Amino acid sequence: MDYWQVSDDADPERLYVHGGQLKEMPPPPAPYLTFNFGTEQWEDQRTQQEYDAYVLAVRGAAEVSKYAFLNALIQGAAFDYADILDLAVGYFPQSVLAALSGWSPAQVLDAQLVWISSTTVRRLDPLVVAVETHMGTDPADTDQLFGVTLYPPPAE
Structure with a gap:
């Protein structure tokens, strides 16, 4: 079992695992964007409606x-x-x-x-x-x- 060390100031809601590594999402550039964990990019997934x-x-x-x-x-x-x-x-x-x-x-x-x-x-x-x-x-x-x-x- 893998164990990861996380800094005390890390926001647990922004942590994710990608490729076996624990990572922290970057801050969203805009509040309407959604983080795509596969591409590790912020994306606009809103519909026109x-x-x-x-x-x-x-x-x-x-x-x-x-x-x-x-x-x-x-x-x-x-x-x-x-x-x-x-x-x-x-x-x-x-x-x-x-x-x-x-x-x-x-x-x-x-x-x-x-x-x-x-x-x-x-x-x-x-x-x-x-x-x-x-x-x-x-x-x-x-x-x-x-x-x-x-x-x-x-x-x-």
Whole structure:
């Protein structure tokens, strides 16, 4: 029977045997990678569906104060100052209403009431998503407004 000597600072959860030798896995370069004991390499084994679920979860959890959101809109120059002031006091400017043209009056009213009464803005708020889509904004740019940083998608 073989006996291996392990240093006191070795992490037992990172030890494995390969080719009859006791080895310690290197630290993962990214948390989404899985160690392949056969190749002794870290690999991305995520599926596109898993990645899509991850993106949805991260974006679903992201929110910022309305003040920070409006300031980010100023910095990004996506809206003119008059539109941002309208948003600040609870009015939907024409630039926003154009994005809601397919919504019913009740849906628009509900969105406006939510906007007025909220002190935060959620990344996946239907209003934010509708304006993002209407303006052709890259979702990654909207993510930046909310401080969202995503891991890269799995390699194809």
